[in-house]
Amino acid sequence: MRARLLPHSRLRSSGGTPIARKAVVLAAAASLGAGLLAGCSSDSGDKTGSSTGGGDGGGAKVTITMGLFGTMGFKEAGLYTEYEKLHPDIKIQENVVERNENYYPALVNHLTTNSGLMDVQAIEVGNIAEVVATQAAKFEDLSKASGVDKGNWLDWKWQQATTKDDQTIGLGTDIGPMAICYRKDLFEQAGLPTDREEVGKLWAGDWNKFVTAGETFKKKAPKGTYFMDSPGGLINAILSSEKEKFYDASGNVIYKTNPAVKAAFDLTAKAAQEGLVQSQTQFQPAWDQTIANNKFATVACPPWMLGTIKGKSQPDAAGKWDVAVPPKGGNWGGSFLAVPKSGKHVKEATEFITWLTAPEQQAKLFAVQGSFPSAPGAYTMPSVTDAKNEMTGDAPIGQIFAEAAKSIPVQTIGPKDQIVQQGLTDNGVILVTKGKSPADAWKTATKTIDNNLEK
């Protein structure tokens, strides 16, 4: 019975005799063993590489491993190849997790057990406060690294990754200065202005005016279209422009009592009740399809969103979008690169990310990937000032976003911002689009958030 289950007959028919079979098994075992040994030896090879510093490159290449999420675009912008050319003894290898929701818990696990960490780890802005507050001891202090100039970065960006006792654990890669992307064709059909200056004036200074513009839009809007993509997008845009949202400066959770949060919630709920936003969650398949079907007129739009729009649109949408200033400046997104102390090549990794986040490289990244530089020095470089985007015709997006970057408030971010924000969106305003009253939706949201915040 057992013999019949084994792949006996197949081996015999191909290999001929039982001896041949034995040889095959042996070969398989040997190759497996060799593989394991090779794994070990390359590992130890790496270690010797780091202990000699890899300076003169005595044949042993140092491999710097990068733990990233989403599409950060360093590779696509050719920055690894460039650095490897400058430093022949260095090899860069990236390990990308698609979604930050999957990347971050694993990172926390690795940090707490001090194992499985890459030489460089990316951290999303939504998590940076928590990492700074709880894990700073596990990271190199980059403010003391040679070649790092604090003045390269926007001040608030630098502060976000810095602890109270001035240890900086991450170097900023990009930021998300928010603008409003709008469909010229839909605006025209609804009788709204299409020129980006005038569009900006429609709602300058006040998110309430933005919703009012939506009401005007709705009166004459083409059938089946919505003014904005999603309630989550709207509440996020409003909150991004507030100085204080979920935590106060001393670290207390204030989201329930902060009038700005309630106002943002109520305004979004109002827009949802009036049918200005569709019942969608951003970055989900149904939302993607809504873009592809040209069903909404505006979307809060940091530079990286242009890439998303382009990726999800049909070819005929090219050039139909434009970019206008938002009611109030805000930041949405951005990441940091950090070096865990337990990495194998701490020194090389620090040198590498210092180079990678320098203004020149950030400018290159913007030109290819649309990640907007967190280094103001890059804003005057040609690859930023001359940047254009297929989706928005000839709009000078580099200048528009650079302008938007200057009006971003210095925002207090807290360790559990993501939980609060997700609760307000996914368990709150989305319910209003389903016909729940704003008061009930607020109740569901706060109950969920409180339960999730409670230790």
Next chain:
Amino acid sequence: MATRHDTAAPPEKEGGAAPGRPAGTDTADAEHRRRARLSRRWQRDMRWSPYAFVSPFFLLFVAFGLFPLIYTAWASLHTVELTAPTDMEWAGLRNYTRIFDDEFFWNAARNTLTIGIISTVPQLLMAMGLAHILNYRLRASTFYRVAMLAPYATSIAAASLVFVLLFGRDYGMINWVLHSVGFDNIDWQNDKWPSQIAVSTIIIWRWTGYNALIYLAAMQAIPNDLYESAALDGANRIRQFFHVTLPQLRPTILFTAVVSTIGASQVFGEPLLFDANKGASGGAEHQFQTLGLYLYEQGWVNQHLGRASAIAWTMFLILIVIGVVNYVISRRLRASS
């Protein structure tokens, strides 16, 4: 190995079963001692070797089964966050007592139960029907059997992605079909029962074939003469199914019911991936959040290790209760048959 039962002589008693040599000589004595030593070794070998052979499993079990279990129990008695697992603060039974008025926990428990029922019952019934059909002589029966196992071999992630598209509210194929026969669009994501049915559909799709093959294997072990005599008595195929097949399958049905119940109480991947928000809250109003999902949300999204551990242990205890109930029922059934 040295344990060759066929050659291993039983230890001889002093002066027993006399070897044909005169006792008392030196050589015989040495030979005797040698035999005694060997026999002691065999005894030790016989006694301890099996333990050595089974030890790898138990060592692994201690490392990856028992230790996590105990650590989880320990963590569940503390307030501890995933960001600092060594920083534990004694909380006593608070994490457990809190579960009693944690409406999210009970909501998840209810959902687990309802999803479990609307997925397991149709799944086993359909599996039974399919197995019965496949048990007939069919052309290309191997093809059908392999095809039935294909969903089981598909990863949940890939399958859920397709189902999310099928169940889309605005552009989903299912709503499109329903619409064309005059139904309103159903919001499969956000309404309670539609979302639970959608999640159950994924589970049913995935496991029906698997259970059908188990039933099929059991059906093929039923002696053919039972059917022959039933046919001679004039029983048609349907009566044969109810009076021959079903009674013969009883132990198998019980087995699949137990396994499916355990599986249903741990449902996790399908609702997680079905959620449009890709969060672990099981929909905007937690309408399809299962216990597994709630545990994951508390532990990995919110990083409350202590609370998550308490939930895990509570789930474990619930599973034990389910197991005991299953055992009692199966004994009753066996006694009655």
